[in-house]
Amino acid sequence: MSRLNDPNAQARPASRSAVLPVALTVGVIVAVLAVLPAWSHAPAAGDMTAVSAPADPWAGFNRRAFKFNAFLDRAVIGPVARVYKRVTPAPVRKGVGNIVSNLREPSTAINGLVQGRPKLTIRAVARFVANSTVGVLGIFDVAGRAGLEREHADFGQTLGRYGVSNGPYLYLPVVGPTTLRDGLGGVVNTLIDPISLATGGPATDFAAGRVVVRGVDARADADEALRTINEDSTDPYATTRSAYLQHRAAVVRESTGEIEALPDFDEPVNVPPSPDEFSPIPPADAPTPLVQGPGS
16 A cells, blocks of 8 residues: 555656666676777777788678578568669658668767767767758758768777777678677667667667668668679678678778768769879879779
8 A cells, every 4th residue: 555655656667767778888888898808909990901801700600690681681671672662752762761860860979979079979969950850850961961961970980999899790690790899889879879768768669660660771772782792792791791891990990080981882983093194103192092902
């Protein structure tokens, strides 16, 4: 009877559930810090040598997971993504992509703070406010049109900025490619995501729907690239691993200021003429390519 009359009886479980994400986040961060000494002996996160010679001690498991995902993609995910792409008008798909991207801005703002990049945090907050209001819940990227370019940040990138290397490469069923660092970073991202916390946490229907929509949208965008890998690569697993590690190395370099921005692979690349056509000595400020060709 006293429990029924206690006004705080129902508040206590709610307060415990609110503390749980924080406690789990702290636990993951402690786990990361615990393995930092071992990781410190590995190559730097942005070292291209580490990309060309990846640490893949779990290759047996990874390749089996890769085959499982390939089967799942052929049977379900790929067909669903292609139907979505075929029946959905391009402007609608663009709006869906903008909404998904807009929901990542608060997490980017937090990681910008942790990375010591206040400009990134301010830009992410400004983008979220502008696109969520004037842009109608993020459907229209009005902030991008106003010159506030999109730049996402995540906790895996944050760890890389502070010198934590990739750790072993890992390919997970359904999830896909990651590394030990990025996998732990993904857990932290999920637990501290302001949108997730504001909508009841990662176990809600909204969170599940958000993951599904983001996955289908990303799969539809990547359809041509995945088709090329599967048809032209002699080892699609190794090609996927190399592409993922190079991308993440570029993400970390971006956070440290070593490169200004990631290339947009959807836009055509203008290849400058060879310096040999004009002079045997290339100009001093000629850009160095991120990935060397096979003859380099």
